[in-house]
Amino acid sequence: MADALKIGGRDLTSRLFLGTGKFSANRLIPEVVKASGAQVVTVALRRVDTDYQEENIAAYVPAGCILMPNTSGARTAEEAVRIARLARAAGCGDWVKIEVIRDNRYLLPDNYETIKATEILAAEGFVVLPYMSPDLSVAKRLAEAGAAAVMPLGSPIGSNRGLRTRELIRILIEEIPLPIIVDAGIGRPSEAAEAMEMGAAAVLVNTAIATAGDPVAMGRAFGLAVEAGRAAYLAGMPGTVDYARASSPLTGFLRD
Amino acid sequence: MKIIINGKEEAVAENATLEEIVASRGLNPGGIIVELNYALVKRESWPDTILRENDRVEILRFVGGG
Numbered sequence: 204m205a206d207a208l209k210i211g212g213r214d215l216t217s218r219l220f221l222g223t224g225k226f227s228a229n230r231l232i233p234e235v236v237k238a239s240g241a242q243v244v245t246v247a248l249r250r251v252d253t254d255y256q257e258e259n260i261a262a263y264v265p266a267g268c269i270l271m272p273n274t275s276g277a278r279t280a281e282e283a284v285r286i287a288r289l290a291r292a293a294g295c296g297d298w299v300k301i302e303v304i305r306d307n308r309y310l311l312p313d314n315y316e317t318i319k320a321t322e323i324l325a326a327e328g329f330v331v332l333p334y335m336s337p338d339l340s341v342a343k344r345l346a347e348a349g350a351a352a353v354m355p356l357g358s359p360i361g362s363n364r365g366l367r368t369r370e371l372i373r374i375l376i377e378e379i380p381l382p383i384i385v386d387a388g389i390g391r392p393s394e395a396a397e398a399m400e401m402g403a404a405a406v407l408v409n410t411a412i413a414t415a416g417d418p419v420a421m422g423r424a425f426g427l428a429v430e431a432g433r434a435a436y437l438a439g440m441p442g443t444v445d446y447a448r449a450s451s452p453l454t455g456f457l458r459d
Numbered sequence: 460m461k462i463i464i465n466g467k468e469e470a471v472a473e474n475a476t477l478e479e480i481v482a483s484r485g486l487n488p489g490g491i492i493v494e495l496n497y498a499l500v501k502r503e504s505w506p507d508t509i510l511r512e513n514d515r516v517e518i519l520r521f522v523g524g525g
Contacts, residue, residue: 222525229523247524250465250517251486259490261521273524285497289519292499293492360525387525409525 206437208404210382211298211330211351213269217242218399219429220271220384221422222409223260225361231418232263239422243269245300245407248286249276261295271332273300280319287324299324300354300386301333310360314341318348325349334386337371342379353379354386354407357398361410363390366397376402392421392428399432400440460512471510478505480516492519 207214221241223232236244244264251257264270272290277283280303287299301324303316317333318341325331330351335341337355345353355372358364365388366372376383382404389395395406408425415421461468464480471480477493477500493500494517500508510516 223523224525226523232523245525246521248492248519249522251484251491251520257520257522259487259520260523262490272521275524289492289494289499290521293521295521407525413523 206433208382210332215242215269215405216240217426217429218405218433219395219426220245220386220405220407221412222407223264223413224409225413226418227413229258229260229263231413232260233265234419235412235422236265236268238419239412239426241268241422241426243271243298243405245271245273245409246295247273247275248290269298270295271298271300273302273334274320275302275304277303277320278305278313278316279303280316280323283316283320284323287320287329288327291329297328298330298332301331311336312356314338317341318344321345321350322348325351332384337368337375339371339374339378342375342381342383346379346381350381352382352384352404354384356387357385357394358388360387362388363411364388365390365394369397369401372398372403373401392424395425396428396432396435399429400435402436405429460510462510462513463515465516465518475510476506477508477510477516480510481505481518484518486518490520492521493517494519 217240219241220243222245246260272295274283274286283303301317301320303313304310305313312334321331321333332352333345333350334354342353358367384405385398385403386407389408390411398406412418412421496515
């Protein structure tokens with residue numbers, strides 16, 4: 204398959220991963236999946252609130268998508284491992300997004316616990332995609348621990364602030380021989396396109412699509428942006444210069 | 460007897476089964492994951508799983524998340 208993203212033995216043609224939180228109605232999810240082309244879809248595992256009947260979100264994820272449970276709510280590696288094992292035992296497949304967070308204000312991940320969880324779960328045969336604060340030595344440790352990809356944040360979860368960690372992500376893309384997937388903070392399609400132009404392997408978007416005025420139309424916009432950014436990266440981005448360089452020939456017949 | 464359901468202590472009948480606990484809460488078993496003392500119990504085993512004093516039951520489901 205031309206330009207497939209290979210992760211965990213799967214060939215992905217779409218480089219947009221979709222999160223399912225914050226949608227005003229679950230019925231939007233299959234429509235957004237279709238409009239965006241997303242093939243990897245994240246879900247979370249929560250205690251049932253018996254006073255408030257919710258629907259099973261997995262029923263809204265179209266067959267053929269890879270369901271990627273996250274370990275949100277975990278504050279330690281042990282808790283993340285427990286959630287991952289439960290999700291797999293419940294039939295969710297082998298993919299897991301490790302998310303270990305102890306900071307309630309910025310929801311920044313605990314890289315140390317994330318490495319520990321990655322090591323344990325990769326050894327158990329999970330396809331592990333850890334969400335992390337971009338840091339080169341941590342990314343190297345995650346690769347050594349058996350991560351299938353590394354998912355640095357662009358800015359805090361749900362903030363729509365874009366690629367604030369751009370320079371660090373650039374270094375990860377350059378130095379880490381695994382797919383780098385920008386997760387969290389991408390607020391607009393142009394930012395998704397920029398991440399892809401930089402050479403990110405994929406982006407994971409949730410809030411910017413789920414809370415848009417028209418989530419289905421925004422899903423399509425993100426799908427197009429990710430494709431455009433990827434195509435630009437593959438085309439070879441030209442460098443920049445400080446002064447103008449004429450695009451039209453100036454040699455002319457008007458003056459001597 | 461007392462058991463812990465989703466972190467809260469609750470009184471249930473002696474020899475109550477997981478099946479009965481889930482049914483008594485009006486939950487649709489289709490979308491639910493049940494863990495007993497930190498181990499997943501598959502749907503088909505709920506009727507035969509008899510609860511004991513101080514058992515810890517977690518009733519979970521997949522929800523939207525990024």
